Amino acid sequence: MNSRNVQAVLTALRPRRLTELLAQAVDAYSPTYAEAPATEVFERALERGGLAVERQAVANPSGNGPRHNLLVRRGPEPLALLLVGHVDTIPAGRGAMRFAPARIDGDQLIGLGAADMKSGCAAMVEALLAVAESGIALRHGVGLALVVGEEEYGDGSAALPAGFVAPLTVVGEPTNLSPCIEHYGYLECQLLSRGVRSHAALAGQGSGAIHALLTWLLGILDGAEPRTAGIAINPRLVQGGGELFVVADQCEATLDVHWRPGVEVDEIVAAIERGRAEALHSHGDCQLEYRELFRAAGYSNRPSEPRLQPLAHAFDVVELPWTPGVFRSHSDADLFQQRGSVAVVCGPGALEAAHAPGESVSLAETERAARLYASLAALLCSGG
Numbered sequence: 001m002n003s004r005n006v007q008a009v010l011t012a013l014r015p016r017r018l019t020e021l022l023a024q025a026v027d028a029y030s031p032t033y034a035e036a037p038a039t040e041v042f043e044r045a046l047e048r049g050g051l052a053v054e055r056q057a058v059a060n061p062s063g064n065g066p067r068h069n070l071l072v073r074r075g076p077e078p079l080a081l082l083l084v085g086h087v088d089t090i091p092a093g094r095g096a097m098r099f100a101p102a103r104i105d106g107d108q109l110i111g112l113g114a115a116d117m118k119s120g121c122a123a124m125v126e127a128l129l130a131v132a133e134s135g136i137a138l139r140h141g142v143g144l145a146l147v148v149g150e151e152e153y154g155d156g157s158a159a160l161p162a163g164f165v166a167p168l169t170v171v172g173e174p175t176n177l178s179p180c181i182e183h184y185g186y187l188e189c190q191l192l193s194r195g196v197r198s199h200a201a202l203a204g205q206g207s208g209a210i211h212a213l214l215t216w217l218l219g220i221l222d223g224a225e226p227r228t229a230g231i232a233i234n235p236r237l238v239q240g241g242g243e244l245f246v247v248a249d250q251c252e253a254t255l256d257v258h259w260r261p262g263v264e265v266d267e268i269v270a271a272i273e274r275g276r277a278e279a280l281h282s283h284g285d286c287q288l289e290y291r292e293l294f295r296a297a298g299y300s301n302r303p304s305e306p307r308l309q310p311l312a313h314a315f316d317v318v319e320l321p322w323t324p325g326v327f328r329s330h331s332d333a334d335l336f337q338q339r340g341s342v343a344v345v346c347g348p349g350a351l352e353a354a355h356a357p358g359e360s361v362s363l364a365e366t367e368r369a370a371r372l373y374a375s376l377a378a379l380l381c382s383g384g
Helices: 003-012 017-026 037-049 114-134 210-222 265-282 307-317 332-337 362-383
Strands: 054-058 067-074 077-087 104-107 109-112 141-147 167-172 180-182 185-194 231-240 250-259 288-298 324-329 342-347 360-362
Touching: 003 114, 003 362, 017 037, 017 109, 017 250, 017 362, 037 067, 037 114, 037 141, 037 231, 037 250, 067 114, 077 332, 077 362, 109 114, 114 141, 114 332, 114 360, 114 362, 141 288, 141 362, 167 210, 167 307, 167 332, 180 332, 185 210, 185 265, 210 231, 210 250, 210 265, 231 307, 265 332, 307 342, 332 342, 360 362
Parallel strands: 077 141, 077 167, 167 342, 180 324
Antiparallel strands: 054 067, 067 141, 104 109, 109 360, 180 342, 185 250, 185 288, 231 250
16 A cells, blocks of 8 residues: 555645535535535536546436436546445424525534535545545546435435445445444334324223324333333324314324344334334224335444455544444445445534534534545555
């Protein structure tokens, strides 16, 4: 591995260009299924740096115009390293979650998508630009995929060409640059309750859909989490009823469930079924249904995995601690692990800042991310 090449790439990094790119990307409102503004920002930056960009069309179920992944290859095939980032964000909301242009306060860049994960995307773009501008010869290929749709079901990553895969994949989700070599599983499901419509004065007779659903929800929350550590159950949405003086005859809830590696998803499904049985015992006139909407299994890589060693070396080069951990949320990384890659989640920003008011990221940490990605590319793709 050539330390001279690493130094050449690190010297080619331009922190001011990186900050400007991140601010422009955050200014480009890009919720899932309407990602084009952010995609165009990154595409222009890559093309200004002389990199050839392939636009891969991805279907848009919302009908709100075209969507594209951006694919960049540098060096000879096959790829030895793949960097992955998603350009979409959650939708803006009201009040503190309303959309506003990016602003900088000291070291913090504030705005929707700053941590999740436009800072990771910008750092990867800057790293690839530095590799190109350094002029080092690459003996193995490095790829960049800026994808759409991660905040829903990962349709951008799922659509990537079969050949766009590498032995090592780094996904730049926010981890404060901790290398997450393990990944939580994720389940999204819907609970449906149907009861008997009646006068509100007759509530409490076991036929109310809302009461039955709440009983079911509490049974799940109480039954799953104490039994198994490392399970996070979030009732994302509960809705139903709505008419005056009427016992509701329908109600539904959407649950997000995350679980650590080693927990079997069957344990979670069993907790849901136990909660349903308990709710039916006290609400015999109701019908309770369970629908699974999405599932990702999660995974665990061994710290001794040989394909992780160049990444550990890159951490040493940029003087970051190599302390492998676990990513607690869902991401596209699971798709790349399924394709046979060793997938590591590692990016600037904190998961706690994502999807929250005042989302922000450290500019210094974003620059360190670019240094890490650039060093990894030089070590893995230019060395012997």
